[in-house]
Amino acid sequence: MKSGFVHHLLVAALLLALPCFAQTTSLITNGDLETIQESGKPAAWALGKDTTLEKEGENHFLRLKSPQPGANVLVYRSIPLTPDVKALELSYKARHEGIKRGKKAWFDGRIIMNFKNAAKGAVNPSPKPASFNGTSKEWKTKTQQFRVPEGAATLEILLTLFEAESGQLDFDDITLTPIALSIIETAEAEAAAKEAARIAALPKPKPQMPVALPEQLPPPLHVAGNQLQTPDGKTVWLQGLALPSMEWSAGGENVLKSIDKGLTDWKANCIRLCLREHFWIGKGPYQSDGGMRYRQLVDDAVNACGARGAYIVLDLHDYRAPQQKHADFWKDMAAKYKDHPAVIFELLNEPHNIPREVWRNGGPVIDQKTKKDVATENKEALVSFQSIGMQKLVDVIRETGAKNLIIAGGLDWGYDLGGILEGFALEDRGGNGIMYSSHVYPWKSDWQGKFLDAAAKHPIFIGEVGADTQRMEFLPPERQEDPATWVPDMLGIIQKHRLHWTAWCFHPKSTPRVLLDWDYTPTPFWGEPVKQALSGKTFETKKLR
Template identity: 50%
Template structure:
């Protein structure tokens, strides 16, 4: 028993009792510690022996009541606090916050405890324990905290225990938390709890000595482990053993050296063994884990593997997918930065086939182990197969050169943020006959520019700001068409900010264009027919950019597969998709395309106008926004309260009947060829013979545009989206489309086509 006489405890000053009785589950926080240092032998806890109950509430003064499972017991005149588990898994905790005297550098805790009937919980730390943490004057946690004093089994009656620990700088309070921590059952008795300031020097010396010993032991063990790896490599072995999953463990029920997570599969045809991870519960991560000791002195590694992904349904967040996460740790198990980026995919492998993946990475200074974590990370469903994982050293200079190139490319892609400069904005325009003219003065405006894509498939875009500037300043356009996605706009695809960052990117695109006296077409890049969710988008977007003179609203990208009646006025859309139509759609969009009630284009336009926005509106016809013959047949939209309508036509080398589908409408209404372009590599979703060669089609379409003074935005100002105008992110024009389009934007004249297609 702690040598603190019971009579001394009963004789504590009333003022001390009153001060400590203020402690509870929510102790008041003074601005800073005002407690003077106590004599070394005096406890900073009051009523340590649990004997005093001055207010007669059947609970020891100075100690907070438990919410559940607490009692004040008396055995042969000795009082103590008892914690009893009321139900399996319940948390029973005595929580108090103890002021630390100013200047205290170390504390010693002594106490008596008795543990009976203890049954641990599901985890090893679900036991009887005393937890402690430090807080500063603002109640923020201060580290390091003392180690918990844990007990995992019954004691032989009452036992005395003690612990000493340093007080970190800035600590004002000690959170003292004895607990039955989620145990199945048990009783935890506590008495004679004494916490007193002590000399920090011996504790610090002991801690330093222990740390040195641990470091020396770790260093020796690390050297031994790395020597084993080096010897294995010298003998022709692999850094990562059994990466092909062929060797069984001793039990013969799983691949040797791998955690038994997932299943160990055999290909029925070839006998090949591999690891399979299968999602059996939506949102639950399925993971294997492998820690690999890295050989000493190696600065970089290459990881190669084969994987096969089938039936994958990614989760809601952008990183809820099939992935291999990697961490590099030091000898003490601390994660080091920067670590390797993950290998990941949100798509099935083509035709369910195996594909090879490779990544290379540098080893941070002090890196000793590589943790591999192949996972189906919170996906809705899917199967992830892995095989032939090989880890080998590689030249760090190659990785460093690639990093430098990426950094230089990122620097080149940066565009200084601009604020609105309304003095440079273009004049607002309206429809007048088949032309666009300024509202003030009636001066004709001929829109010529490019499409800047990627915000329809990426929440951050792919250097869209740089492309806007280059398209206007260097390629001499006066309009940018900017495809966007409504789900990204509202932050529904893994974003955590409700889409704020995405909308800010679009805002800056508009500012960059407007400050250059150019226009921007905001293209809701969706297909088939209007939907109610698109009305939601236009209500928000039109309100945001209402009456901005530079902004034109493209109601939707490419309508198709409806009647003109449904296109204009709405109705049920349920036609079955053909293979070429489905080629443009994601699996999710294909499922949605089975049928829905469309509000129609007129409703889309009315939704914009209901916000008070008079901006010009762009409306695409049928057949992926190519056909405008229905407009000439009475299906045009009504716009009595706006600046007018531009009809959109998307024209490519496989489109025919130019006169009927395009030119008839162009004689009466303003037209924008919202997408136009050709590629040297023909499209695979339609017969090759249906597609005209770029050598004849490109000059013909540019001649048609110039002859009829059609507004146009070329597709596509990106090196990876066909028909591509760019060879690279240096904005080198492609010879088959980009160069001719750049020439036309710069003023070069092309002869009218010798024939209409």
């Protein structure tokens, strides 16, 4: 009797110790659609146009039917979440008939889910959408498990025919259940191990460039006041070209050929190579090798520059504010290129729409602009997340033992360095120093306050600079300036203060363009002055902006 009583007590204690979400109660009320109001509508569900409650025998279900091509048919639910919910499982039955994609690949049947914080701002990452195409007339039960990001207060669920050409989509028995995070972690670990084994069996990509010999490499650089110097005290002035494409394509576009042309025909001594963290680890579109070919191309680029005694800036070409994924990138990158004399690390391409405190030390990033007068320089959606700050990226690099020179970009899309002189400079613990970066375009004003004042105390890298006769789509017409007046003034100020610089960009399709074509013909409005400046022509500044 006693042992049995103790056993029952232990079982009861174990059940009480389980988290509340160990119960199977769904967070979606009336997910089986069997609670019907007097109006004939399902309780807790707001059905819109072209969404109906249907019945087969004694079973009720939802039906979405497209009335015409391109129509948007949807049912919406907003599910409150408590802080203890760290992972969820969505389960449902679905069937569909005649769903034909619309004008875009994602115009089809979908379950779209978005996390929101308490202020209704977006919280990433969102769960991967489920999609439905063609016909599947039999009911099929499907499940999806996903993490709940920090700060999420609600989960918005949209069952939709999203601008499909045609089709019908049915749902039933929809549940959303909290689950233990360990379930997802275990599944992820098993999948990662399987994927690692598959990748390990793949043939390794062959290098396209030999490893640069020690005698070919340039001397390492360090910060000395507002200059860059070699170990023997010689001052170095970095002048070169920004090379895009590896931020949007895992294979890049003419990367090694462009480096060769830039260092020889254009006489650059520095290449800024734009990279992305997801390509580096093999998570980008169309990658199936774990990032091996991408990393090899980066290595080839490093060797191409190093063998010619030139420097290469490895630019993490992302935006807004530092995140943990950026720290992971730099931990790996810094370990690989630790103390390589040709390699310079640029922490983050263009920080923007965050306070100086968050820029430096991290903190909450909200999905709102901080200043109305700042031009929005691309279509990046503003979302909410927790930033780790630029100082953390510096620390992650230094913790690997890498002393490489570091570049840190300012605010306002990499332009504004005013905070550096007002208590927000970064600390470099044991490295070769930090150079600050500013991106300068014709619509930017206050050169003195935004980068020239900082240039009196720190080395400054104008990592992106350029002008185009074609007005950028985000720019009001009154803020467009003729390159004929702006370019000489900008190049003149660079030369007068010996600001380090790489012209944006050495590609014929990404504006402001240095090139007209892949024959490396310079554009007359920007490419020709750049080539002249790199060859030693002096420009005069007549007017500050």
